[in-house]
Amino acid sequence: MPALKRLDQLLSNLGYCSRKEARYLLKDKRVTIKGEFAKSPALKVDPATVRVDGEALDSPDGILVMLNKPLGYVCSHDNNEGMRIYDLLPERWEFRNPKIVSVGRLDKDTSGLILVTDDTKLVHQLTSPKHHVDKVYQVTVDSPLQADIIDAFAKGVVLGEGAEQCLPAKIEIISDNVANVTLNEGKYHQVRRMFAACGYHVEALHRSQFGQYKLQDLAQGEWQTVAPSSEV
Secondary structure: OOOOEEHHHHHHHOOOOOOOOHHHHHHOOOEEEOOEEOOOOOOEEOHHHEEEOOEEOOOOOOOEEEEEEOOOOEOOOOHHHOOEHHHHOOHHHHHOOOOOEEOOOOOOOEEEEEEEEOOHHHHHHHHOHHHOOOEEEEEEEOOOOOOHHHHHHHHOOEOOOOOOEOOOOEEEEEEOOEEEEEEOOOOOOHHHHHHHHOOOOEEEEEEEEEOOEEOOOOOOOOEEEOOOOOOO
16 A cells, blocks of 8 residues: 655655645646546645646656766755756756755766765765775876876875875776776765875766766766665
8 A cells, every 4th residue: 555645745845836835736727636636735645646737746756866977067056056967957856855965976077977866865875984885987197007006006095194095996997098996985086186196187087887877878967767776
C-alpha cells in the first residue's frame, strides 16, 4: 500500500507551489486525482495518481541526476556567484523540499561529472571519508609528466610544508601532458595541489567518474536521471 500524502504538502514539497497557493491550482482545475479534478488541498493522496496540467508529478520519490558540468559554472545556490549548475536543471527543482544539492563540488575551472540529489542520506554516503568512494579525473598539465609521479601519488602527496599527507592515489599517464587520476578524498582543490606539489601546473581538469557513475557520452551541460547505486 503506497504511503498517502496530503495534497497541498505534496505539491509544495515538489516545488509546484506553496501550500497556501495549492488551492488556486485546484480552483483553476489544474490538478486531477485518478482523472477527477481535485477538490480539497487537505485530501490524502497517492502521488502516483496525481496529475498537474495533465502530467504526472515530477520525481515524487526523489531526484538523483548526473550532470556534465561545463567550465564557468559553480556548484552554488547563490545567484551572485555567477552561472550555477542549477540553472541547467528544471527551475521547479530549486523549490523542492528537501532542497536539491550537489554531491561534493567542482570549482568553476573544472568540468565534468557532478551528481545532484535531494537525498541527504545519499550525499553523506557518497562524500563521507569512511566510504572511500573513488573519483576519476582527466588532468592536463603544463609540462611532460615524469614516471616518478606514479610512486609519489601512490605513497601519498604532502600538500605543502606542514600540510596533511594525502591518501594514496593512482595516476595513469595517458600521454606526455595528460593523465587519469583516481582518488577517494575530497580536500580543497586537491588534484591541482597534488600536481603543484610535484612541480606541475594543471591547465585542464575534468571529472569523468564518481563512484559507480560514469559520464560516458553525456554532452556538456546535459543531465540524465540515474538510479541510486547499491555499491556505495
